[in-house]
Amino acid sequence: MMFSNIVILTGAGISAESGLQTFRASDGLWEGHRVEDVATPEAFARNPALVHQFYDARRERLGEVEPNAAHVALARLDAEWPGELLIVTQNVDDLHERAGAQRLLHMHGELTSGWCLGCNARFGWSEAMGEAAQCPACETVGRVRPDIVWFGEMPYQMERIEAALMDADLFVSIGTSGAVYPAAGFVQTAAYCGAHTLEINLEPSQGSMFFAERRCGLAGEEVPKWVGEVLGYSDHSSPISL
Ligand code: OAD
Numbered sequence: 001m002m003f004s005n006i007v008i009l010t011g012a013g014i015s016a017e018s019g020l021q022t023f024r025a026s027d028g029l030w031e032g033h034r035v036e037d038v039a040t041p042e043a044f045a046r047n048p049a050l051v052h053q054f055y056d057a058r059r060e061r062l063g064e065v066e067p068n069a070a071h072v073a074l075a076r077l078d079a080e081w082p083g084e085l086l087i088v089t090q091n092v093d094d095l096h097e098r099a100g101a102q103r104l105l106h107m108h109g110e111l112t113s114g115w116c117l118g119c120n121a122r123f124g125w126s127e128a129m130g131e132a133a134q135c136p137a138c139e140t141v142g143r144v145r146p147d148i149v150w151f152g153e154m155p156y157q158m159e160r161i162e163a164a165l166m167d168a169d170l171f172v173s174i175g176t177s178g179a180v181y182p183a184a185g186f187v188q189t190a191a192y193c194g195a196h197t198l199e200i201n202l203e204p205s206q207g208s209m210f211f212a213e214r215r216c217g218l219a220g221e222e223v224p225k226w227v228g229e230v231l232g233y234s235d236h237s238s239p240i241s242l
């Protein structure tokens with residue numbers, strides 16, 4: 001099969017070996033919290049202090065972790081792949097960009113970004129946010145929230161993602177449980193539009209049956225292996241054949 005346009009979807013599993021917890025642990029909690037207490041607009045309206053505390057802790061944690069071999073391999077693929085490539089991550093950490101990835105999009109927002117509900121500005125944010133955060137654009141205090149897509153909100157850049165999926169001839173999903181839409185449906189869109197589909201995950205995901213090819217294992221091992229295969233076959237000037 002010939003391909004040159006690659007779309008890669010990543011989830012929490014790709015950052016697990018860096019030391020960041022995945023979302024769906026066996027106890028069903030996110031770092032000890034129920035989803036509806038920390039990841040919905042209603043939770044933020046009800047208890048902004050708790051929501052800020054939750055995301056401030058996760059933002060602080062970024063300073064203690066490093067990209068792993070899977071992030072580094074994808075950054076290398078991004079740098080060396082001559083065709084179209086888009087990494088769509090559901091992760092709100094910054095490990096893909098710290099590894100060097102550039103053709104990257106955060107569909108669920110970023111811990112290192114703030115959003116002012118007063119003036120609608122978005123801006124980089126690296127410290128604790130808290131309820132007393134001041135918007136650097138309009139200077140209003142108390143209306144800045146984490147720039148994270150919560151349950152019930154629309155993921156970012158869906159038009160761009162859908163266009164890339166329709167053009168893709170290879171779709172690869174890495175470290176995601178396939179439990180959250182719309183990301184869980186990307187494999188079907190890509191396959192319907194003619195792409196070869198590959199899942200790399202520790203275990204078969206909920207949507208595993210939609211993939212043409214599956215590789216089970218640690219992202220830190222399987223992703224560098226796969227990237228090596230892809231770049232090894234490429235002559236860097238024309239679409240490759242698998
Ligand atoms: P999940 O926690 O649901 O799934 C992580 C997946 O990674 C699981 O299928 C694990 O088996 C797999 N996994 C764990 N460690 C791995 C490793 N070392 N190598 C490979 N795979 C590994 O996380 P997501 O699918 O990313 O959304 O969750 C999707 C969305 O749910 C998140 O973006 C978040 C949450 O709601 C928002 O915050 C909007």
